[in-house]
Amino acid sequence: MSHDHEPKDSCCSDQGCTSTQVPTFKKELTLHQPTVSDRKGHSGEFIVYGMDCSACAATIEKAVRRTAGISYVQVNYSTGKMKVTAAEPAALDTLSDTVEKLGYTLEKVQQKGNARIYTIEGMDCSSCALTLEKHLKTHAAVKSVSVHFASGKMTIEHDNPIEEIMREVAKTGYKASLVSNKRRNREGTKDKSGPHAVVLSGVLLLCGFLGSYTDVSPVLITLLYAISIVIGGYKPARSAYYAVKSRSLDMNVLMTAAVLGAAAIGEWLEGATVVWLFALGNTLQTRSIEKTRHSIRNLLDLAPPEAFVKHGEQLLRKAVEDIAVGEIIVVKPGDKIPLDGKVVKGESSVNQAPITGESVPVDKYRGDPVYAGTMNEHGSLEIMVTQLVEDTTISKIIHLVEEAQEQKAPTEAFVDKFARIYTPIVFALALAFMILPPVFGFGAWGAWFYKGLELLVVACPCALVISTPVAIVSAIGNAAKHGVLIKGGAFLEIAGRVSAIAFDKTGTLTEGRPKVAEVMATGSTEEELLSIAHTLEAYSTHPIAKAIVDYANDKGISPRQGEKFRNLVGRGVSAYLGGQEYFAGNLKLFAELNMLVGEIESRIRSLQQEGNTIVIVGNRDQILGIVAVADTVRETSAKALRDLQHVGVRQVVMLTGDNEGTAKKVASQTGVNRYFAELLPENKVSAVKQLQHEGHVVAMVGDGINDAPALAAADLGIAMGGAGTDTAMETADIVLMADHLEKLPYTVKLSRKAIRIIKQNIWFSLIMKAAALILIFPDLLTLWIAVISDTGAAVIVILNSMRLLKVTS
Structure with missing residues (x-):
């Protein structure tokens, strides 16, 4: 029909393994020496969970090698990794079942193209990310690397083994964890060494401070301060070493230099206080940053890891990763939907808030789409799976949001450039303060050296560079939840x-779906008019025709028997009812039939001016009436x-x-x-x-x-x-x-509040730095106050940014 209007884990002992089977001369057991030809084909890399010794690795290797289509396999017990080459990609898909039969769990390593993705723990600001980037770029095996501080992710393309990359990251003071496709169920254990070091360092500092008011030997007090410095400052000192090696001036370098300087001039209390405050600030920063990062990671927990799959009359529980497109899953009332699909049996209301942000549950009937991570509220549903677990809507959301968090905003890019200029300038000024005034006779060496140390601490732009990315991550994460x-x-x-x-x-x-706005019968009753219109429009797929048919059905008006249906392109439709030809169409059609609309023409024009599309119904003798259809707001x-x-x-x-x-x-x-x-x-x-x-x-x-x-x-x-x-x-x-x-x-x-918070963070950071710089000259600033002005400001900036997680619609 045509009209005028176009709307648009198991243990080794399970396999009979004992500790005496572990070779003492090497960690990795490889039973087959691969040739070049072995490695040709489709490669895959997997994480193996549940191995307790290298004999487990040998067991897995033997089983996988016997799998059809596998040409090469190597299992590394010490790293928990398995590399496989197969003639066809399909052979790689069967490995999970093979390995699980042995009592282990297999995960495919997640990659971006040829690059692997790692989670980096322990970064306190974006200068840490820059240091890590520079350090890894010095290795010939690394082709490209990008470390994003706010999301805590590293994307790296490298030829050397994964464990080497992890060791290199560890050298700089951070911890790398390979991200796998099943990462949602296997979050790594938290590293508690940082908080423990802060507590021990603080206890030693307090003991030394209290000891100074007693008869305790000054040597012992100094020793307590020194041990406090070593315990609290070991990690930043190690990071500083690799930062200097990579020609990077990050906060670890500046803080380590300041502490060493304080120790050199005998200010052990100041040095130990600086180390403890710095370590405490970093711990608070890390905990706060992790909360913002979890705003996205928590989305991973929305979809259940298993589903009930229907096989005949039986229901089998299967991991979502093992469910194929086309299989039928059953979701009971109160359960979350595990995969995207289409309802094939049952009716229910589904809470789609995790995907669409809608607060009201949506009714679902046969043929309606449903999404992984949404909650089935009432009836039982049988759902045909339409997307694999990695292709579900929630998976795409997580992927897009994580990518979004890794992109720098213009303000963030500007602040990073400013910090890269600011830090070396202030570092050079600090050296100048230490050397030039005493050389030219303006004061004692010790006093100016101390001022130089204060400048070193003030040179840390931590709060400034963290001001934008944390706010953006918080805002994007909150938006995704809504x-x-x-x-x-x-x-x-x-x-x-x-x-x-x-x-x-x-x-x-x-709505984009036209509805009947008015029915006006002139040469018949309204019921007769709608019955004829229903008959004429029933065979058309046009939205306006569908609107008339739906309206008639809602009114309980049935169509008549018709024949010889014709589509009159650009004008309407016709059919014979009881031997007489009837028409439904626009003014153009009835003008061609030499039918005068007469007194209803003004009403037609008026309805058209109000935004309605007019369908005229009649035969060659008379007009029976009009139906006005409009798209509803x-x-x-x-x-x-x-x-x-x-x-x-x-x-x-x-x-x-x-x-x-x-x-x-x-x-x-x-x-x-x-x-x-x-x-x-x-x-x-x-x-x-x-x-x-x-x-x-x-x-x-x-x-x-x-x-x-x-x-x-x-x-x-x-x-x-x-x-x-x-x-x-x-x-x-x-x-x-x-x-x-x-x-x-x-x-x-949310966006406007994010901009306001970013501006607040930047101005607060700059004012704190300016105040610290000014207080150096009248000798009102101490090293520990300088540290508080830096790490304290960073924590305040993070907490201010986290307010964006609380914005509601």
Whole structure:
């Protein structure tokens, strides 16, 4: 049909292994020496859990080597890794079952292209990440490396063994853990050596301090301070060594130099206090940073690791990684849905808040899509799996958000550049303070040396460089929990500066699904009119035809018997009912039939001006009546647009290809400031550019496909309905996972608060540094106060940024 309107673990003993079987001359047992030809084919690298000795490795090697299609296998007990080469990729997929039968668990190592991904623990600021990057780049086996402080991730492409990379990371004072596809169930044990060192160092410092007020020997007191320095300062000193080796001036270098200097001039109490405060500050920073990082990692726990799979009349529990597309899983009331799929049996309501941010459960019937990580509230559901575990919507969200957190925002990039200039300048000034004034006779060496040490501590830009990334990670993580994907810090900043938002009408402000607005019978009863219209439109797939059929069905009006159905392109449809030909179409069709609409023409024109599409029903003798169909405004649109204006968006604009009457009606219902009507796609681009020329930072909201040119032209592209829509998730800068606008005001509010907090952090950090610098000259600053001004400021900045985790919609 055509019309005028186009809406748009096991133990080794399980295998009979004893400690006497462990070879004492080597950790790795390899029973087969591989040749070059062995290694040709498709390679895979796996983490093996449950091995207690190298005999376990031998057992696994033998079993895997007997697997069809495997040409090479090597299991390394000391690192828990297995390397396999197979003739076909399918052979690698069977290894998990083979190894699990032996009592072990297998995980495939997660990679980005040819690069591996590691989690780095112990980084306190982005200068730590820079030091680690520089250190690893000095190794010939490392082709590329990128360390991102805020997300705690390292992406590295290397030819040498994984354990060598881990050792190199450990040398710099941090801990690397390889990220695997099943990382969600296997978080590494927390390293508690840091807090323990802080406590022991503090106890020794306190003992030395209290001892100074007693008759304890000064030598013993100094010894207590020295041991406190060694225990608390060992890790930063080791990191400082590799930073210097990598030609990097990070906070570990500056702090270590200051402590060594304090010890050199006999200020053991100051030195020990500096070390303890520094270590304490780093511990607090690390704990706080981990909370922000967990804002995304916790999403991994949303989907259950196992599911009930239906085999005939039996239900078998299987790991989600072993479930294939097309299998039927059963989800009971109160259980989480483990994989994306489509309902094939049952009815229920599903809480989709983890994916879309919707607070109200959504009713699900046969044929409806469901997503991993959502909660089945009531009825039992049988679901056909449509995505593998690594391809589910929640997996894509996590992947996109982690990538977003690793992208530097413009402010972060600027601060990093500033810090790289600031630190060496202040370091050079510190050296100048230590040497030049005494050389030219301006005071004693000891006094100026102490001032130089204070400057070294003040040179640490920790709070400054941490001010932006932690805020961005917190904001992006919070947004993801509320069903909003912000794909980078740059887009977060733009969203915080948006002053005008342009909306596509159909499917964005409106439902995109026409509904019957009015029925007017002239030559028959309303029931007869709808019965004939139902008959004529039943064979059409046009949205307007579907709207009329649905309306008639809701009214309980059945269609008549029809024959000889015809589609009259651009005009309507026709069919014979009881031997007489009937028509349903537009004015053009009835003009061709030489039918005069007469007194109802003014009503037709009036309805069209109000944004309705008119379907005229009649035969060759008379007009039976009209059916007015209109696209309805979403219930959430008007409130969302009002809320946008409340959060400071000055211009809310509607763009549509519809006529002036339709545009005016929708504008009045939604409360937009202005609208542009009768636009072609290229005209929408012109409208966006006009708003930009007026001085606005413009966001464009659409479906991510039809509005691609306008989305690209805008400063910020926002797509709706990203759940289950790969195109929208890939093309837009921000994705609203739900198919409505209620999360848009929250997104703008969150972005604006993030910008405010970033500015607060930067100004607070700079003021603290300036105050510390000024206090050096009147001798009001001590080394330990300088440390508090640095590490204390960093902790305050982190805590301030974490407020973004609490922003609600």
